Amino acid sequence: MSDLLARHRRNSRNIVAAILLLVITGVAILLYSGSYFDRDPFVRFPAQGPAQPILVLSLSGDMGLRYGMGGVIARSLSAAGIPVSGVNSPVLFRHPRTRGEVDALIADLVRRAAQEAGSRRLVLLGQSYGADMLQTGLARLPADLRARVAAIILVVPGKTAFFRSDPSGLAYRGKPDSWGITTARTIDWAPLTCIYGIKETDSLCPLLKQPNAKVIALPGGHYMNHDDAALTAHVLAAVRRAR
Secondary structure (H helix, E strand, O other): OHHHHHHHHHHHHHHHHHHHHHHHHHHHHHHHHOOOOOOOOEEEEOOOOOOOOEEEEEEOOOOOOOOHHHHHHHHHHHHOOOOEEEEOHHHHHOOOOOHHHHHHHHHHHHHHHHHHHOOOEEEEEEEOHHHHHHHHHHOOOOHHHHOOEEEEEEEOOEOEEOOOOOOOOHHHOOOOOEEHHHHHOOOOOOOEEEEEEOOOOOEOHHHOOOOOEEEEEEOOOOOHHHOHHHHHHHHHHHHHHOO
């Protein structure tokens, strides 16, 4: 009996160890394929067909541009003749950042995009985690860079912001590094579009009351019922409104 019990315990430990190994391997593959360990955060989505006089700087969510809404939005804009300078947020925020570092990173990204845009209109777009970092950094964007921004689009931003990206979500527990409304309500210097799922309980969008903000609620929660067509239509309309 004792031998049977011992074998059962060993087998149970082996099964648990195997499951744990599979989970760790799966997470590692997901992080690697999601650009989490890349060195270069930039991904270009050139305009297909005649290019419109607009450049979109797009910050992805914490899964990068290969997964989720960020890549879908970028490819849809590209197909509509709007070039996109994409940023894989996990590359820049995989380590904890200070508020000063967030501000500097966003300012550097906007400065780089403004130089790339030249005389074209520049639209800033952030999705999920990328929206959190974008609006946080824009609160202290220098005046000369603000003058280059034609419009800002936030897609499913949260009420809170954490200065380290984490696809598992474990890092987003506890006290946040910043409260979204504290920074977002200072963005009154450019047209601001905020898109969210009506069933979200932690969305920043409904809190935005400034006159320059246009809030759009779509059916569903954070993923808006996976209705890519509806989401991209609203994003494209917001980009085309930019002047």
